Amino acid sequence: MSQPDLGLLEEGQRSNFIRLRTLIILRWVAIVGQLTAISVARQLYDLQLELGLCYLAVGVSVVGNLIAMFIYPEDKRLSEAENFLMVMFDLLQLCLLLFLTGGLHNPFSLLVLAPATVSATVLSLRSTVLINATAVALITCMVFVYMPLSTQDGTIFGLPDVFIFGQWTALVIALLFISVYARRTTNEMNAMSDALVATQMALARAQKLSDLGGVVAAAAHELGTPLATIKLASAELIEDLDEFPEMQEDARLIRAQADRCRDILHGMGRAGKDDLHMRHAPLSEVLREAAEPHENRGKTLTMEFAPLPGGGPQPQVFRRPDILHGLRNLVQNAVDFARTQVWIDASWDDRRIVVRIRDDGPGFPPHLIGRLGDPFLRRRRSDPGRNARPGYEGMGLGLFIAKTLLERSGAELSFANGAEEGEGTEGAPNGAIVELTWPVAKVVATVAPNTPLGENPLIET
Template sequence: MTAPPARRMRWLPGRWPADAAGRRNMALLVQLRWIAIAGQVATILFVHFAMDIRLPLPSMLVVPCIATAMNIGSLMVLRRRTDITHAELFLALLFDVFALTTQLYLSGGATNPFVSLYLVQVALGAVLLHRWSVWGIVAVSTLCTAMLAFVYRPLDLSETLEGHLFDLHIVGTWICITMIAVLLVLFMTRVTRNLQQREHYLAELRQQAVEEEHIVRMGLLASGAAHELGTPLAQLAVVLGDWRHMLEIKAHPALVEEVGEMEAAVKRCKTILTGILMSAGEARGEAPQVTNVRDFIDNIARDWRIANPGMPLRCDFGPHEYPRIIADPVIRQAVTNLLDNAREAGATYINMMVSRDSQWLHIAVRDNGRGFDAAMLADVGKPYRSSKGKQGGGLGLFLVVNVVRKLGGRVDASNGAEGGAMILLRLPLATLALEEANDDG
């Protein structure tokens, strides 16, 4: 038996990847560092020129330049990679601690009111880092603060400011506390938003796991039922074959016709069971069918018309070149489910429209039935959500949504402007196309 080519699985567009947390946190540190660079330069220039406190300008301006180079390097890393390690976040915060220590050493040490900015680094570490790393930031910040109490370059005050050092310290403390409050609010707001997005993403993953577990149980039940029904159907086929050759039956044309209808019904039941087993991956000795999109859709429409005589079904194909694909039975069953749903919703005609673009194959099923109400549109793809009002309904669309999601696609539902409903399947050509599949395999 020929094994089917390997398929590429992917997340739905717009999903928030779990490994993006480190990258987003590093981006926040880069933004805060830009704020710190601007604040340092403005403060240094204001204090030196406006307040006439003589600072070592060349040495102090070197630190913002190094921080700028650090930010540019961090941005280049963020563009090339999708994740940032915990160690890299720790080193980035450690760099900010040493940069702050250097500036404080050059501007009065522990007597500088801006020494309280160490608390910002500790707060960032408490949110972003693991326990051992947080205590590392605490230890380094504490040691640096202690060192600055003994080793620092004193401020060179002008004669007019000599007697107002305490007043300057009070004003500086007020400015420092205001800066700490503003920075923490800005940062914590962004972190909270990131955490909310992550929780939403994890909630979706949990919901998807529950739905997939539900599908597994349904698949096992359907597979078991298919095996159990296979034997009695085979017996019925044998009995009907014997009846067809009985003289008593041959003598009555009406009975011959009824036996033929019964044989056709049994054959259809066996075809349905075969499809169930193939969808469950239990077919034996059959190679995957390779065809083109147009023939694949036409075959689905032909079989559905035979099973539903008198129900108009129209197929429209866009003016595109369609690739050869692997005709997966689960896709056939998904499209058939959509056609059955449209018929059961009271439609008097159904239109199936097929088109494509560079990445996606679009299969739309549109009808003139009752359409979806607002609550149904909000819960499309949820189990047991049905507009037909039947107990146990809604599983057909539920299975369609999950089959398409497994293939890396998506399902959109809407109501037509003149009534009726439309279901649009978007299937990735990278998953279906024979050429793409062979390349991946």
């Protein structure tokens, strides 16, 4: 079963989500803040600053913003390279201003963290490393080379060397920590967002197929009567046109084409009648339908159905696309990793329905048991089970889709390995085990199985 294509959501294209207008607004805020700080330092504290050079540094940002505003449209999306250059420019401009105003003696030196945080959030790993390396190099230079802050009477403001060393150490550690923290958090959010998009795509596709099947079945049902009328009328014409062979041949052609339309609609109706007439089905049939695409893939599928103590007859459960698609993903995962056999067991009572999907494969990687169901998990390169399925990079997205869809239907999922439960004998299901538990009220149809569904609605044109 193919998974939704998420090629447009790859990490390298995340920067394309940022508008130039957003960075321009942020830069205007920074420019106003820089001008305010320079003015306050000069007027209120009488600091002797190189105002010409300071205003030149700020003016470069102003010119850059004006050029970007007049040359590019407001809705322009920046590429990876353009975003990198914008962030690098802001970092260099800020460090130049810090160099002119005391270096690390300036309390505003902590603003160096801002470009690093932005790069860790929206840029690739390579760009983030380059931004952080540049920031560390520049603040290291400013430990030794800077223009000191002084008043008109010659008093120089500065921190003791031990505090400067502490400031440098704190900035370097903060750069690394905040970058790693922001990047990991952003990657987690992006992965979850992408996986949710994939889940919605999978569910929407399954729902469309279900709706299409219902339309096809309804069309086959409604067109059956006019086609039968055409066939009857053509048969009468054949009998009445014995003296007109050419017209009789046309009537035979009409009957033959009516038969052909009947056969086509009959085949189409078989593909869609279940979605129209069976909104619910026995639990065993729903599980068989979910497993059907994987029955001829070289593995043996064994199904067992039995009530729990005190359980009644087999329940009628809803045949919803989310339930079928989620179960199908779990069965696919079991078949992919099984050596020879997959077991699907179902049991029930008056309160719950329990389904277990087991296989005789290597089982789930132990280091991932607690994280199964998270999107985009990856196997370790040293994992010995990695070669069991060549070209398979991870199982996070498929299990995430299955877990999300089934939990939406009210199920609780748990993952384990058979060997951990004492099922390690030869030929036993000692591989991966997935157990689903539904409350009866969530998935069992309240309508009796023999209750008529009513006539099919007419298809309006």
